[in-house]
Amino acid sequence: MNKFMDPDQQEPEKHTHLKTFAKEINEGLSQSPKRISSKYFYNKRGDELFQSIMRMEEYYLTDAEFEILSLQKEEIAEAIKYSDGKFQLVEFGAGDGYKTKILLNYLLEMGANFEYVPIDISANALTQLCEDLASEMPDLKVNPLGKEYFKALDDLKANELRKVVLFLGSNIGNFSLQVAQDFLKEISSRLNSNDLLLMGVDLKKDPHVILAAYNDSDGITKAFNINVLNRINEELGGDFDIFNFEHFPVYDPVTGSTKSYLISKRPQTVSIAELDKQFYFDQGEPIDMEVSQKYSTKDLNSLAENSGYEVIKYYYDCKNYFTDTLWKIKS
Numbered sequence: 001m002n003k004f005m006d007p008d009q010q011e012p013e014k015h016t017h018l019k020t021f022a023k024e025i026n027e028g029l030s031q032s033p034k035r036i037s038s039k040y041f042y043n044k045r046g047d048e049l050f051q052s053i054m055r056m057e058e059y060y061l062t063d064a065e066f067e068i069l070s071l072q073k074e075e076i077a078e079a080i081k082y083s084d085g086k087f088q089l090v091e092f093g094a095g096d097g098y099k100t101k102i103l104l105n106y107l108l109e110m111g112a113n114f115e116y117v118p119i120d121i122s123a124n125a126l127t128q129l130c131e132d133l134a135s136e137m138p139d140l141k142v143n144p145l146g147k148e149y150f151k152a153l154d155d156l157k158a159n160e161l162r163k164v165v166l167f168l169g170s171n172i173g174n175f176s177l178q179v180a181q182d183f184l185k186e187i188s189s190r191l192n193s194n195d196l197l198l199m200g201v202d203l204k205k206d207p208h209v210i211l212a213a214y215n216d217s218d219g220i221t222k223a224f225n226i227n228v229l230n231r232i233n234e235e236l237g238g239d240f241d242i243f244n245f246e247h248f249p250v251y252d253p254v255t256g257s258t259k260s261y262l263i264s265k266r267p268q269t270v271s272i273a274e275l276d277k278q279f280y281f282d283q284g285e286p287i288d289m290e291v292s293q294k295y296s297t298k299d300l301n302s303l304a305e306n307s308g309y310e311v312i313k314y315y316y317d318c319k320n321y322f323t324d325t326l327w328k329i330k331s
């Protein structure tokens, strides 16, 4: 039993979680084109692979956001702290908190009165993060929530504390443009006029730089994608032969969308025991694995406008690769 997880994901409810996983895999692989939600990338192995991705030279996103938060933490923390009242710092998709810790440390140093609410679907990531924070920042009040983003939304209204919502690391990029807008609207409809959103967004730039981040020479991104097939094999009794799939990322500079596909190298049939079902893959057939949407500042101005926010400020890294943007509720 994991004390950090939503009852939805604990024993015996782990069974419910497995049923949802099986149901969504069935729906996704029955569609054309076939697809698997990237939220299933994050089991223990997936979390480790993502940490390796963050350390890759090609994956500029982490360094860029680390730079923004390190060099501009005073201004960001002042804006977040805003007044002396208590607030909740709620982070969607906290992961290992590598960059968030810069802000947490600085807010503690400032004597800010707040509690930190990391939300993550990965029980492993959340457990690790809470253990790290307990030893690194023993004075920090942490109230973790092991939930899926959309299921966690109503927790924003669970108390009257002022909210500062963090959505870092270009997590918003894993939504299509429409879902991103809908999700941000769902958040804004639950926030009050003094609440804030700080969102880390990857910007449109040289397509070669972008594509390399999803196609590293050591094959770590490939392993990250393939790991989902391993997960289906382990948790749902699948018989995917991972050597029969190729990792294929593409970037479209017009739409700003980076898509990652797994391509079936040959005609093949895969069985999934938990579903009592077989899935046929043609040679060259893709599984749509992940979108990593890139935005321009103009795109972000429209996104804010259309989802109920006003932009307070864009914080950029020195290369203008990435932005952390601070939004308030539209008055």
Ligand SMILES: C[S@@+](CC[C@H](N)C(=O)[O-])C[C@H]1O[C@@H](n2cnc3c(N)ncnc32)[C@H](O)[C@@H]1O
Pocket (backbone or CB within 6 Å): 038, 039, 042, 050, 092, 093, 094, 095, 096, 097, 098, 099, 119, 120, 121, 122, 125, 147, 148, 149, 150, 167, 168, 169, 170, 171
């Ligand atoms: C790309 S990592 C980024 C982590 C961190 N924000 C950062 O910037 O380093 C995404 C994190 O969000 C979590 N996540 C992905 N989809 C999720 C969902 N639908 N609901 C809740 N958490 C999710 C994953 O488990 C993972 O820890």
